[in-house]
Every structure is written in structure tokens, then in C-alpha cells.
Amino acid sequence: MTRRIVYVLLIVAMTTMLGATATAQDDMEIYVLGVALPFTGSFGTFGQDFERGIDLAVAQMNGELEAAGSAIRFETASADTEQTPEGAARALQTIVQTTGAQVVVGPLTTSEVLGAKQFADENGVIIVAMASSGPAASIPGDNIFRVIYPPDTFSSKAFASIALERGHQNMVVLYVDDPFGNGMNEQFIKNYQASGGGEVASFGYAPQSTELSAEAAAVSAALAGFGEDAGFFCVCFPGAAEAFVQVSQIDPILTSVQWLGNEAMTSDEMLADPGHAQTLANADFVTVSQSADSTPLTPIFHADFVAMFDKEPGIFTNYAFDAANIAMLTMLAAGNDGAAVKSMLPFISNHYIGTAVQAFLDENGDQAIASYGIRQVAEDGSGFVLIGSYDGNTDTITYK
Amino acid sequence: MGDNLPPALLTTSLVNTIQIGSLYALMALGITLTFSVMKLPNFAHAEYATAGAYAALIVSLSGVLNPLVIMIAAFVVGALSALISHLAVFKPLERRDVSFYTLILASFAVGLIIRYILFTMADYFNLFDLRIAIPLRVLFREGTLILSNLFAWVVPTSLVLVFILTLLLNRSPLGREMRALANNVNLARVIGIPVERVKNYTWLLVGGLAGVAGALWGLQTAVHPLMGWGAIISVFAAAILGGLSSFSGTILGAYVVAFSENTVILFLNVNYGVDLAYKPAIPFIIIIVVLLFRPQGLTKLIRRAGDLGR
Numbered sequence: 160m161t162r163r164i165v166y167v168l169l170i171v172a173m174t175t176m177l178g179a180t181a182t183a184q185d186d187m188e189i190y191v192l193g194v195a196l197p198f199t200g201s202f203g204t205f206g207q208d209f210e211r212g213i214d215l216a217v218a219q220m221n222g223e224l225e226a227a228g229s230a231i232r233f234e235t236a237s238a239d240t241e242q243t244p245e246g247a248a249r250a251l252q253t254i255v256q257t258t259g260a261q262v263v264v265g266p267l268t269t270s271e272v273l274g275a276k277q278f279a280d281e282n283g284v285i286i287v288a289m290a291s292s293g294p295a296a297s298i299p300g301d302n303i304f305r306v307i308y309p310p311d312t313f314s315s316k317a318f319a320s321i322a323l324e325r326g327h328q329n330m331v332v333l334y335v336d337d338p339f340g341n342g343m344n345e346q347f348i349k350n351y352q353a354s355g356g357g358e359v360a361s362f363g364y365a366p367q368s369t370e371l372s373a374e375a376a377a378v379s380a381a382l383a384g385f386g387e388d389a390g391f392f393c394v395c396f397p398g399a400a401e402a403f404v405q406v407s408q409i410d411p412i413l414t415s416v417q418w419l420g421n422e423a424m425t426s427d428e429m430l431a432d433p434g435h436a437q438t439l440a441n442a443d444f445v446t447v448s449q450s451a452d453s454t455p456l457t458p459i460f461h462a463d464f465v466a467m468f469d470k471e472p473g474i475f476t477n478y479a480f481d482a483a484n485i486a487m488l489t490m491l492a493a494g495n496d497g498a499a500v501k502s503m504l505p506f507i508s509n510h511y512i513g514t515a516v517q518a519f520l521d522e523n524g525d526q527a528i529a530s531y532g533i534r535q536v537a538e539d540g541s542g543f544v545l546i547g548s549y550d551g552n553t554d555t556i557t558y559k
Numbered sequence: 560m561g562d563n564l565p566p567a568l569l570t571t572s573l574v575n576t577i578q579i580g581s582l583y584a585l586m587a588l589g590i591t592l593t594f595s596v597m598k599l600p601n602f603a604h605a606e607y608a609t610a611g612a613y614a615a616l617i618v619s620l621s622g623v624l625n626p627l628v629i630m631i632a633a634f635v636v637g638a639l640s641a642l643i644s645h646l647a648v649f650k651p652l653e654r655r656d657v658s659f660y661t662l663i664l665a666s667f668a669v670g671l672i673i674r675y676i677l678f679t680m681a682d683y684f685n686l687f688d689l690r691i692a693i694p695l696r697v698l699f700r701e702g703t704l705i706l707s708n709l710f711a712w713v714v715p716t717s718l719v720l721v722f723i724l725t726l727l728l729n730r731s732p733l734g735r736e737m738r739a740l741a742n743n744v745n746l747a748r749v750i751g752i753p754v755e756r757v758k759n760y761t762w763l764l765v766g767g768l769a770g771v772a773g774a775l776w777g778l779q780t781a782v783h784p785l786m787g788w789g790a791i792i793s794v795f796a797a798a799i800l801g802g803l804s805s806f807s808g809t810i811l812g813a814y815v816v817a818f819s820e821n822t823v824i825l826f827l828n829v830n831y832g833v834d835l836a837y838k839p840a841i842p843f844i845i846i847i848v849v850l851l852f853r854p855q856g857l858t859k860l861i862r863r864a865g866d867l868g869r
Contacts, residue, residue, distance in 0.1 A: 199675075199678070200785065201688075201783060201785055203678060203682075203784075204682055204687050207682060336834065336836035362828075362834075362835050363834050363835060363836040364835055364836055364838070365836045365837075365838060365839045367789060367839060368789075368838065368839060369780050369781065369783065369785075369786065369789050370779065370780050370789070370790070371780075372575040372779075373575065373820060373821045373824055373825055373838060374835050376568055376571040376572055376575065376821075377568070377825055377828060377835060379571070380565055380567060380568040380571075383567065384565075397687075397688055398687075398688050398781060398783055401688045401690065401781040402779075402780040402781055405779070405780060405781065406779070408695050409695060409696070409697050409705055409707045410571075410705070411700075426688070428687065428688045428689055428781070431689060432689070432690045432692070433694065434690075434694050434695050
């Protein structure tokens with residue numbers, strides 16, 4: 160008899176507990192944060208690392224919401240953009256149609272962002288991109304916000320100024336033939352020639368190419384045609400950058416001129432190869448990339464990331480973390496509604512101090528604070544040394 | 560063409576043609592062999608090359624810089640990848656007598672599986688865009704002609720392997736058995752040829768060649784899980800130019816594709832302003848033109864060279 164009473168009490172207690180849990184879950188309001196990134200393709204490693212940064216931001220936000228007694232929780236819904244514009248459009252469509260997400264963090268590159276743009280604009284979905292910088296996506300009034308990395312209209316000026324300071328009378332550009340590369344190439348030519356630079360010979364390469372022998376031969380021939388005062392500017396994606404340096408190592412022209420290059424050329428993988436490191440050192444290679452100065456949040460992000468994933472965050476992973484935080488803070492303020500988020504996001508963004516940079520948006524919804532570091536390969540090729548800075552807002556280069 | 564292409568550019572592009580054409584040939588021969596003996600246009604072939612490249616990379620990163628050891632490691636891993644995919648997927652499907660198209664789809668699936676196993680491994684060990692650690696240096700320089708140690712490795716290795724393969728197919732008992740399978744598998748079985756064993760050897764050979772090609776390709780570019788897949792269209796174009804049945808046709812096809820991608824595109828760029836970004840379109844154009852106008856490839860032009868199955 161006693162045992163029966165105990166069983167009944169247990170059942171009643173469990174039912175009560177389950178009921179309470181169910182009630183608590185029913186009361187929860189779930190906001191879905193879409194994540195559209197390239198999980199496959201040559202940028203797959205970036206996509207996976209960025210997703211970890213977003214997962215960390217969501218976990219921290221949910222922890223704080225729980226501690227504050229809020230009924231709102233965030234969940235992520237991810238889809239692979241396959242590093243193509245079509246893939247990005249499909250990813251956005253999949254996320255929105257399967258989860259009803261109104262805000263999507265990503266995609267990575269400008270071509271992917273532009274691929275997803277039409278669907279986002281037509282369906283009131285807000286894109287919060289963390290690394291896209293191609294000028295082609297600087298469009299006022301659309302649903303794209305590029306909250307961390309400033310558009311290349313700034314960095315292209317810095318590259319043009321450095322080329323002229325180095326005395327390059329003419330330039331040869333190798334660029335990836337996509338909206339990012341095309342934009343950088345066009346802006347560079349415009350700024351370089353407007354400031355007194357001479358002729359520019361440009362060669363595009365297909366984004367999927369990783370064997371660039373023909374391109375290296377063409378660049379070398381163009382440099383030879385220009386003579387000693389010419390310089391070379393490489394606007395390449397990772398993978399192609401390593402492949403280009405690889406085939407350039409034995410070219411007498413390419414190894415005798417000075418190089419400029421985008422930040423994809425500054426990967427650890429590049430300098431891991433002694434031949435590549437020496438080639439870039441001999442070329443006095445200089446790059447311009449957004450200043451990632453330390454804020455009070457930087458070491459905290461780093462420690463939290465390592466604690467959660469037991470690995471170091473990759474390059475720019477904190478940008479994804481920051482973009483996710485801006486998106487979530489805006490949703491908390493404006494609700495889970497695309498139109499409201501679109502209206503509110505610039506205000507939230509402009510009051511957000513991230514793990515690397517202050518976010519502040521211009522009329523196109525792009526990062527307006529354009530503060531860059533200028534880095535050069537050390538003479539022994541052991542690493543990149545900060546040699547100066549570029550303030551895009553005042554168009555001023557300052558060397559250390 | 561030389562009148563319109565600066566001499567330095569022409570020389571460099573021709574050196575590149577020979578170097579890259581040799582790599583294409585090594586990979587394309589495996590496709591031709593698989594198609595001839597197994598009747599399968601194997602789209603997983605690219606992944607055997609990538610697996611071989613990763614084997615070579617890992618061996619070189621471990622400090623072993625002997626090119627021969629690196630190539631042997633690449634051959635073994637490429638060969639095992641091919642054999643495992645045959646035993647695990649293609650052989651069971653053949654037993655079920657599935658259609659030709661099912662086998663093609665299966666080869667895509669096998670390729671995807673291997674590729675993403677490599678992706679997972681590369682992500683875990685951070686092995687993206689690294690180069691096999693054999694330093695590149697100039698061996699010969701005369702005027703505009705520059706030959707590197709890479710050229711000295713790639714071209715002779717490819718030619719020697721092609722020669723050995725030709726000898727193997729034409730002069731060895733295994734080669735005769737392979738040719739018998741290529742002709743008529745049922746007849747080969749009736750006359751007592753151990754069909755399954757010959758197929759296993761064929762897969763080992765095909766995968767091994769692809770593995771070595773991958774290792775050499777990894778010296779040319781950077782090793783990445785998509786490395787082989789990035790070259791597969793050019794390689795298939797070479798094999799299709801060879802009619803998918805002729806070794807000599809395939810080798811010629813490989814050099815034609817490499818010539819188009821390295822010399823013709825530069826000629827078009829210099830003289831007509833055609834953007835180099837159109838380079839990846841060249842193998843597609845070759846495939847379409849060949850399939851439309853000469854589906855038998857170049858075989859009839861070089862009939863005297865060692866055709867399989869004749």
C-alpha cells in the first residue's frame with residue numbers, strides 16, 4: 160500500500176514537473192537566426208569557423224537571456240552557400256522557407272551576397288554580412304547590411320597611394336573575376352590614374368581556378384613591357400594566391416618587381432612554404448587590411464572561443480561573432496520582423512563595440528569606419544610586420 | 560602564332576603546356592583505362608588524385624623529402640582509394656547489373672564521399688592550401704627558356720609512367736588480360752581469365768597513376784580537397800579527345816588541352832583581348848566540339864599507336 164502511494168506521488172510529481180517544463184517551453188519565444196555561409200568549396204574552412212563564431216554568440220546571448228529571465232531564445236538555421244551566387248540564393252531560400260527566419264547572417268563573399276540579394280529584397284529578409292567588401296553591393300535602401308568590413312572603395316585608394324609612393328609609373332593587376340575582384344580592380348585603376356598613375360594592365364582569372372601558369376606568364380609579360388618602374392597588384396582568393404606565388408617563384412620578372420596584394424595573400428599557409436615566404440619578402444610585399452585593433456572584448460572572445468571549441472578561432476571569425484551579435488541585439492530591440500529589423504539595425508550597429516572594430520554604417524548600410532593596417536612581409540619572410548596605417552575616412556597614410 | 564605572341568610569353572606558355580599536359584596525360588590515362596576495361600567514365604577519378612596529393616603532402620610535412628618516397632606514398636594511397644571504391648561500390652553495383660547511368664551517378668557519389676572525407680581531415684589537421692614541401696628552383700635558364708626542378712620531375716615521371724603502362728598493357732600477361740576484358744568481358748571469363756582479379760589490378764593501377772598525378776599536381780599548385788575536382792573537366796576533355804579508348808589519343812588530347820589553356824588563351828588575350836578568366840571554358844568547348852563533330856576523338860588520326868581493345 161505504501162509502495163503504491165509512493166508510486167502515485169512520483170507520477171504526480173513527474174507529471175507536474177513535465178507540465179511545468181512544457182509550460183516553460185510553450186512560453187518561450189524562439190527567434191531563428193539564419194546562417195548562410197560556404198561550408199563547402201575552397202572557402203569551406205572559413206564558413207565552418209565562422210559558424211562556430213556565430214554559435215558562440217548565440218550560446219552567450221541565450222545564457223544572458225536566461226539569466227535575465229527573458230522568454231526569448233535564439234536558434235540558428237544554417238545552409239551552405241556552396242561559395243556561389245546561385246548557392247547563396249538557394250541557401251537563403253531554404254532557411255527562410257523552412258524556418259521562417261527574417262534575419263540571416265552571411266554570406267561570405269560579395270558575389271554570394273549579390274546572389275542572395277534579390278530573394279532577400281523581395282521577401283523582406285535582412286542580410287547581415289560580415290566580410291563582403293565589393294563596391295558592387297554598396298546599394299542604398301536595400302536589405303543588405305555589411306556591418307564589419309568597409310567597402311573596397313577605401314582600401315583601393317590606399318593601394319593606389321602606396322603604388323604611387325613606391326614610384327610605380329605603371330601597374331599590372333591580377334584579379335579574381337567576380338564582383339569583389341572586379342570592384343577592387345576598377346576602383347584601383349580609377350584612384351591610381353586620378354592621382355597621376357600611368358597605364359594599368361589588368362588580367363582576370365576565373366574564381367574556381369587554382370592553376371595560374373598562364374596568368375603568371377601574362378602578368379610577367381605585361382610587367383616586362385612596362386619596364387623597371389612597374390609594380391604588381393594581386394587581388395586573389397586563398398588557394399589561387401598560393402598557386403600564383405608558386406608559379407611566380409622562378410619567373411625573373413615577377414621576382415624582381417614590388418608586389419601589393421589583398422589580405423588573402425597574408426595567410427599562415429602562404430608563409431608556411433619557405434619558397435613563398437622568400438618570394439614575397441623579395442617582392443617587398445605589402446598588404447592593406449582592416450585594422451583589427453584590440454578592444455576589451457577581443458581577449459574575452461578568444462578565451463570563450465577556445466573554451467567552447469577547444470581550438471583557436473580562425474582569421475576573421477570574430478567578425479562573424481560580431482555580426483551575429485548585431486543581428487540578435489537588433490531582433491531583441493525590434494522583434495522578429497524583417498522590416499522592423501531593417502529600420503532598427505543601423506541604430507543598434509552604430510552603438511555596438513565589437514571584438515575588433517566599432518561598427519558604424521553609412522547610407523548604403525556598409526561599415527563606414529575605414530581604418531586599415533599596412534603590413535609588409537619581414538625581410539626573412541617569417542611574418543607580416545605592421546609598417547603603418549591608413550585612415551580611409553581622411554585618406555591619410557601614416558607610417559610607423 | 561609566334562609573330563603575335565611575344566617570344567618570352569610563347570616560350571613560357573609552351574613550357575607550361577608540356578608540364579601541365581604531362582600531368583593531364585597521367586590523370587587522363589586512368590580515365591581511359593577505366594572506361595576501356597570497366598566501361599565506366601569514372602568521375603571519382605579526381606578524388607584518387609587528391610588523395611594521392613594529400614598522402615604526398617603528409618609524407619613531405621613529416622620531414623621525408625625524397626621525391627621517390629613521396630611518389631610511392633601517393634601511388635599507394637591513390638591505388639587503395641580506387642580499389643576500395645571498386646570493392647565497396649562499383650563491384651556490388653555491377654553484380655546487380657545496374658545500368659551504365661547508375662554507375663556514372665555512383666561514381667559522382669563516390670567522388671563526393673572521398674572529397675568530403677578529405678575535407679574533414681583537412682579541416683581537423685588544418686591542411687588547406689599547403690604545398691608539398693619540395694622547394695622549387697631553376698635548373699636551366701637560357702634566354703627566355705626557364706626550366707625548373709618541377710618540370711624535371713613532372714615531365715619525365717609522366718613519360719616514364721606512360722611508357723611503363725604501355726609496356727604493361729601490350730607486353731605483359733596482365734595487359735593481355737586487361738585488353739581481353741576491354742574487348743569482351745564474358746568471353747574473357749569463358750576462356751578462364753580471372754576477371755575479378757584483373758579488375759582489382761586495373762583499379763590499383765588506375766588509382767596509383769592518379770595518386771602520382773595528384774602529388775605532381777600538388778607540386779604545381781597548392782593541395783586542397785577540391786584540387787583534383789578542379790582539374791577533372793580538363794582531364795575528361797583530354798580523355799574524350801582521345802576517344803576514351805586510345806592511350807596515344809589521350810596523351811595527345813592532354814597536350815592539346817594544355818596547349819589551349821596555356822598558349823591559345825594567351826594568343827587570344829594578346830591579340831583579341833579575350834579575358835584569361837575564360838580559360839576554364841576551354842575544356843568545355845573542346846568536349847562539346849569533339850562530341851558534336853568527332854565523337855571518336857583523335858583515335859583514327861593515330862591509329863597505329865597502341866589502341867586498347869583492338
